[in-house]
Amino acid sequence: MILTIPDHRHLLILTAVAHWLAVSLYLSASGFFFHGLRSGKTKSLKIGFWLTAAGMLPHTLALGARWLAVGHGPYLQKDESLSVLAYGTIGMFLLFSAKSARLRGIGTVLLPGVLIFMTAQLFLPAEAGIRPPATFNGIWFAIHVTSIIPAMGAFFIAISSSILYLWQEKRPPSGKLPSLPVLDACNYKYAGFAFILWGIMIVAGAAWAEQSWGSYWSWDPIENWSLITWLLLGLLLHLRRFHGWQGKKAAWLMVACFSISILTLFFLPVLTGSIHKEYLL
Amino acid sequence: MKRLTRFLLSPFTIITLITAMGAASLMGTFIPQSVDKTPRFLAAWHAANPLLYTVVKRLQLDRIYTSVWFLALIATITCSLSCSLYYQIRRALNAGKSTTDHRPVSQSTNLSCHAAISENTLKRIMRGRGYHHSAAGSSHNHWIFSKNRAGLWGGVVFHLGLLCILLAGLWNASLRQRGLAILTVGETFAGQADRWASTRTGILAKPFKPKFTTRLDKFQPRYWPNGQVKNLHGKVTIVERDGKNTFIPIAVNHPGNINGIKLFLSGDYGYALDLLLNSNSAHPILSHILLTTPARRNDAVAYDMTIPTTTYRLHINFHYNRGKATMLLASPSVGLTVNVSRVPPLNAILLPGQSIVLPLGDTLTFNRVSYWTGIIFAKSYGIPLLYAGFGLCITGAFLMYMLPVKVAYIQIGAARPDQQKETERLQQISISGRTRRYQPLFSQELQEIAAELQKTAPT
Missing domain, CATH: 1.20.120 (Four Helix Bundle (Hemerythrin (Met), subunit A))
Structure with a gap:
């Protein structure tokens, strides 16, 4: 430190x-x-x-x-x-x-x-x-690196709601915790919020790439996995809307989304060759 | 046609398409893509996994994002989105018209409280919570309040944005032209096919040939004190076919633009050395050597070569600024070791313009040193549509998930007949509501409204 x-x-x-x-x-x-x-x-x-x-x-x-x-x-x-x-x-x-x-x-x-x-x-x-590095400037870069901060915040609140939901579901209602439907709604709301902010991050990153290299999407592994995380969040929101996925199933899917977001941000750059490699963990 | 529309609109199809898109991205990460890998790597991979390679090649998995099936997937998503958008617009228009109807409340919370409350107080409380009164829906004891009406259009705006992105992506993937050229300062490039270091063009695009000539006039890296690259700047002269000259500065993140073609500095650069061999028996031989950038600014760059058509083997140690290493010379220099068969190696240090006589009597001159850099020429299509799509997508998602439409129905029942004064009348107030998202949170909000009404009313 x-x-x-x-x-x-x-x-x-x-x-x-x-x-x-x-x-x-x-x-x-x-x-x-x-x-x-x-x-x-x-x-x-x-x-x-x-x-x-x-x-x-x-x-x-x-x-x-x-x-x-x-x-x-x-x-x-x-x-x-x-x-x-x-x-x-x-x-x-x-x-x-x-x-x-x-x-x-x-x-x-x-x-x-x-x-x-x-x-x-x-x-x-x-x-x-x-x-x-030389490419680290411009408004799109600023938006790209800033939007991930609240995006992870939203992810954390959604995953915390999901974990509490899964923990509480197996116990008799005590009245000490928020009710299961409220936790489920929190998960939904913050998954939506994470979807927006993660989307902004991808969009700003694409615009920054266009400005720096003349190509807004290069199918780089980190780009791919960011897209996968975003699609998975989109899938979760669609499943909630069309297939009535709520409660336990939605909570588990949120756990999967969160795990993939962590994998994308912190572990994939180490495992794969990526233009983001030198900037991420 | 109806069956096709039903298929494209079914939740199962939509979820399958999203999953397929995710799966394609996943495969693109794990299966080596021919555009990212060198031919040597692909050949080695082929030799190591012959069966897998055949399957991958047959299914076009080595070029997923330009494969027929991926384009078919994108086309299907586009069709599905278009259909979905049409029905979403219709639904939003109908929902907009029917704000005040009395349809059965699908997601409702029925609460009751006893309060004597005037219409004005009710409206004030609801306004304070961001609700607007729908006047047409009112009767003498029934009010409808709504909040975030714009949220009705969230889905439409979001999906319209996605459609714009997909169309722009398809447009660009079909027609884009992109090429990388390596230029030394002072060199000219006219877009000749054999001078591209690499090109990438769309499926329907013609071979890339810019209608102008580019000369790299200047290139200059700038460094942080620790030797890291701070920025790269260059200046190019564009000579158009009518003879018009344009000077364009280019830098990292600041491309030049000429007739819709953008010129980017690729970020690759290094030193270019010109060594001239003057032989007594043959024509002079000019060797143009491109050296890569050293890891740190003042490190030496090593390079081995054989001068073409001769037996001279050179080991070069190039210092951009030898002063840092020796405290003697403060300019670019080449440390040379010349090997020829049966003759002891010759060692020398040359500054630009200096020459040495080689063991076989020839003269080698270090002519000049300059920078080389990569310039990317890119012609993209549909970029404004793409940015509009980005904007719409984010706005739509914000409307959908941050501003969900909420409709609250408040009904005030008749007062008990034994209460005479109007202000003292206790009325039965029913509150119910409808929203598509976050019903439990909305239910809590309705409870808070009920509590506020009860608190405000005189008892």
């Missing part, structure tokens, strides 16, 4: 301190969410919500300090990408759960997932002084 650029040493130390402060607050929030879910106490869920919101402050500081230190946005190296994806996910969760307090229990699944992202940074090599 700590890079060694002498001129920006202080900023990078600040980044590391703020990062781990944010992780501690998110970890505490997870505990409260879990307690709230087990006991049915809304006060615990409320504390969890406010701790998560408090964690966003050092997280913002960490991202900002790092931006200043390395001279580019958090889109170039693997560790900073993970951090900004976690940031976007938490931001979206706060927006989502501020409106409907009953749905804060979703944080029980969502926050540990985000913490995995933030802790994974520890195990990734961080190289000092990496600079953006």
